Amino acid sequence: MKNKKEFNVMIFGATGMVGIEVLYQCINRSQIKRVVAVGRRPTGVKNLKLNEIEHHNFLDYTPLKPVFSDVDICFYCIGVYQGKVATAKFLEITCDYLAHLIDSIETVKEDITFCLFSAQGADPTERSPILFAKAKGRAEKKLLNSKIYRKFIFRPGFINPGIKRARSRIPARIVKPFYKLIPGIGVDSSVLASVMVDVGLALITLELVCLFVSIGIIVNFIVLQIPMLDKHLSKKYGDEFEEYAKQTKKFIPLVY
């Protein structure tokens, strides 16, 4: 795998706000030779690299098994907002779809990179009383316990829409002003997609440019975003925040 120069990727959820950005990123990367987008409807994107597969039963991936054997990286961007569907359906979409996919991929090949789009607050211990935190945590745990060789989980907070709008029940126009004020609470969908693709590619190609971009973004959060946010909270809430900060465990031991 390390000696490969070109990679085949597979995207689940390429019709969504984040998935479409991942799709464009993949199409524009020279290291990516072929992109397979699996979804229940077409993405509307036309490109020679792209092959779309219409699939409707996300609890059975048998027809896709021949495709899996040729895939190097899988980007999983299927998701539904809590409250948009009944609880049982929410759990099915968030956890069972992914669980069946992982089980199915494992029967074909374990030497694959899997990038899961999760969410801030995901709780793999499933102790959280919040449904979405529990469900996202359960999905993460499934991936973490799988035999897949390389697995990455992305937990964004607010996502600032790019090409496509979010289907969230909380309209972006309500959250956007906060995002402008405190950019550290979220990420642009295009940046998120770019990081996902960089990370997916970096560790299998060992390509330093991709690795440096990913490290740069992480360092930006540690060196710029987090101190900026802390400063803002300290200015706004004064002693109350300082007291809270003293009692709260550090996010990165000895740093924040």
Ligand SMILES: NC(=O)c1ccc[n+]([C@@H]2O[C@H](COP(=O)([O-])OP(=O)(O)OC[C@H]3O[C@@H](n4cnc5c(N)ncnc54)[C@H](OP(=O)(O)O)[C@@H]3O)[C@@H](O)[C@H]2O)c1
């Ligand atoms: N917006 C935020 O600020 C934010 C932040 C962190 C995490 N999240 C998480 O992001 C996820 C949503 O991502 P997004 O904004 O990219 O969502 P989106 O635009 O609604 O796209 C969701 C994708 O999942 C697919 N999908 C949904 N239900 C499906 C089903 N029953 N069967 C097959 N495919 C299905 C959709 O396909 P169709 O096009 O066919 O419907 C689409 O491709 C949610 O799980 C949310 O928790 C959002």
